[in-house]
Amino acid sequence: MQDQHPNISVIGGGSWATAIVKILTENLPKITWYMRNEESIAHIKSQQHNPNYLSSVEFEVEQLDLTNNINYAIQKADIVIFVVPSAFLTAELSSLTVALDDKIVFSAIKGIVPESYLIVGEHFNEKYNVPFENIGVITGPCHAEEVALERLSYLTIASATEAHALLISKYMSSEYIKCKVTEDVIGTEYAAVLKNIYAIAAGIAHGLGYGDNFQSVLMSNSIREMKRFIKKRYKMKRNINDSAYLGDLLVTGYSVFSRNRFFGNMIGKGYTVRSAQMEMNMIAEGYYAVKSAYKINEDSGKRKTKTPIINAVHKVLYEGKNPRKVFTKLADKLD
Numbered sequence: 001m002q003d004q005h006p007n008i009s010v011i012g013g014g015s016w017a018t019a020i021v022k023i024l025t026e027n028l029p030k031i032t033w034y035m036r037n038e039e040s041i042a043h044i045k046s047q048q049h050n051p052n053y054l055s056s057v058e059f060e061v062e063q064l065d066l067t068n069n070i071n072y073a074i075q076k077a078d079i080v081i082f083v084v085p086s087a088f089l090t091a092e093l094s095s096l097t098v099a100l101d102d103k104i105v106f107s108a109i110k111g112i113v114p115e116s117y118l119i120v121g122e123h124f125n126e127k128y129n130v131p132f133e134n135i136g137v138i139t140g141p142c143h144a145e146e147v148a149l150e151r152l153s154y155l156t157i158a159s160a161t162e163a164h165a166l167l168i169s170k171y172m173s174s175e176y177i178k179c180k181v182t183e184d185v186i187g188t189e190y191a192a193v194l195k196n197i198y199a200i201a202a203g204i205a206h207g208l209g210y211g212d213n214f215q216s217v218l219m220s221n222s223i224r225e226m227k228r229f230i231k232k233r234y235k236m237k238r239n240i241n242d243s244a245y246l247g248d249l250l251v252t253g254y255s256v257f258s259r260n261r262f263f264g265n266m267i268g269k270g271y272t273v274r275s276a277q278m279e280m281n282m283i284a285e286g287y288y289a290v291k292s293a294y295k296i297n298e299d300s301g302k303r304k305t306k307t308p309i310i311n312a313v314h315k316v317l318y319e320g321k322n323p324r325k326v327f328t329k330l331a332d333k334l335d
Contacts, residue, residue, distance in 0.1 A: 006104075006167065007032065009073040011092070012083035013040055015053040015282065016108060019144035020083055022054075025063045026174045032065040034073035036092075041066045052281075054148040071098045079104045079168070081138065085283040086111025086120060093128075101129040104164055106157075108138040110192040111285040112292035119189045133161045136168065137185050139192045141247035142177075143257040150176045156244035157181045158188040182244065186234040191226060191245045194310075196286030197293060198222035199252040200264035201313050204323050207268020214331070219253055221309060221334045228305040229297065260286040267316060268323055290314050308333045 005028055010021050013035030024031050035041060043051040044066060048058045067073050074080055075098045084092050086109050107120040116123050121137060124130040136159035146153055155172060157179055159165035169179035182188060201222070202215055210218075226249065227240040240246060252258050263284035266276040273287070294314040297307055312330040315321040 005029065006078040006171075007076055008079045008081065008171070009034060009077035010081045010083060011070065011073060013037055013050070013053070014083065014085075015144040017083035018050045018054045018057060019147040020081060020108060020138070020172075021064070022057050022059070022147060023172050023174065023177055025059065027171045028063075030063055030065060032067065032073050032076055034067050034070050036068055038068050041068060054144060057148050070096060074098050074100065074103065077103060079106065081106045081108055082120065083108045085109070085285060085288070086113050087283070087285075087288045089113055089120065089123070090115050100124065101131070103130065104134050104136070105130050106136040106138055106159075106168060107189065109285075110139070110196055111289050112193055112296070114288060114292055117292055117296055119186065119193065121185055121189055132185075133159075134164070135159070135185060136161075136164055137189045137192070138168065138172070139188050139244055139248060141243055141251040143251065143255060145257045147177070152176050152178070154243055154247070155179045156188055156242075156248075158183065158185045158244070160185055180243065182242075184236060184238050184244075187230050187236065187238050188244045190230045190233055191248060193285075193289045194226045194229060194293060195222075195249040195252045196260045196284070197290045197310055197313055198226070198249060199258050199260035200267075200284070200286040200290065200317075201309050202253040203258075203261040203264020203266075204268040204313070204316060205264075205327060206261070207265040207270075208324055208327055210327070215253075217334050218309070219250065222253070223249055225307055225309050229293070229307060229310075232300065232303040232305045233296075260284045263287065264313075273317055286313075287317060291318055294318075 009032040011034045021033050049055050080103050105124050109120045113123045121135045125132050139156050142153045157165045157169045165181035169181050173179045223246050259282050290313045312326050315326050316323045
């Protein structure tokens with residue numbers, strides 16, 4: 001690490017990547033920022049903002065080393081933060097020729113890699129030989145849109161190596177960002193995946209006309225379902241009511257900024273999956289997550305657990321079932 005600061009590269013050009021770059025530029029003189037779109041890079045250089053996401057955020061361009069060469073971005077970095085949709089991670093890394101196993105890798109991706117059915121940290125460990133002690137997770141509860149507005153927000157930084165978590169926490173803390181560290185890498189990453197599925201369920205319910213009373217029961221059952229699912233994947237002492245789990249679930253399930261809730265709301269109102277996706281200009285990670293989470297649970301053998309909400313969302317999105325009929329049956333399974 002040079003000049004007493006680590007070289008940090010952010011991989012991704014969406015809203016959450018833009019928010020993370022904004023946060024990091026509060027504390028570091030230079031950030032390497034990779035995105036595929038050359039036009040977006042040119043726009044940022046000339047207009048000081050991302051043309052497609054969080055356009056209200058203005059950057060000091062001299063703080064940004066912008067590139068569409070992923071090998072350059074990773075080669076240069078001590079720490080790499082990945083912020084691309086999980087469904088596109090494999091394609092994004094298809095041109096990778098430099099090693100990742102000597103880097104500290106943090107994932108701000110809230111999904112399961114569909115090709116491997118692994119959460120992102122496990123994927124980097126198994127497919128790219130990144131030591132588990134060099135892998136971390138950046139999760140919420142936090143919306144990119146509120147970071148752009150500099151509203152007080154909270155992040156959870158998870159790593160098996162406390163020093164790595166504290167380092168990222170140092171560079172992602174500011175007057176409007178508070179960070180908490182934890183060693184529960186697998187639990188926080190699964191929570192970040194599952195909460196998007198439950199937010200889709202909340203959106204479907206809203207689109208169908210269910211009110212706040214039902215939503216409260218749905219969220220209560222969701223956090224318990226999340227606890228069962230995570231415990232089966234990785235058993236350790238954790239408080240499921242902490243912000244990284246319950247807090248992130250609530251903000252994603254209720255917020256007007258939640259793309260997953262918005263996606264579910266359209267489905268509940270009668271949009272097809274395809275038409276709802278075309279209506280959105282951002283990725284609803286929960287759409288991809290529910291297929292992977294459902295398969296992981298179904299293939300778990302003795303580790304399989306009761307997941308009526310995940311099953312209901314899967315029926316609607318992937319089995320073509322009628323949302324109203326599915327949620328009528330789901331309502332009888334909640335308590």
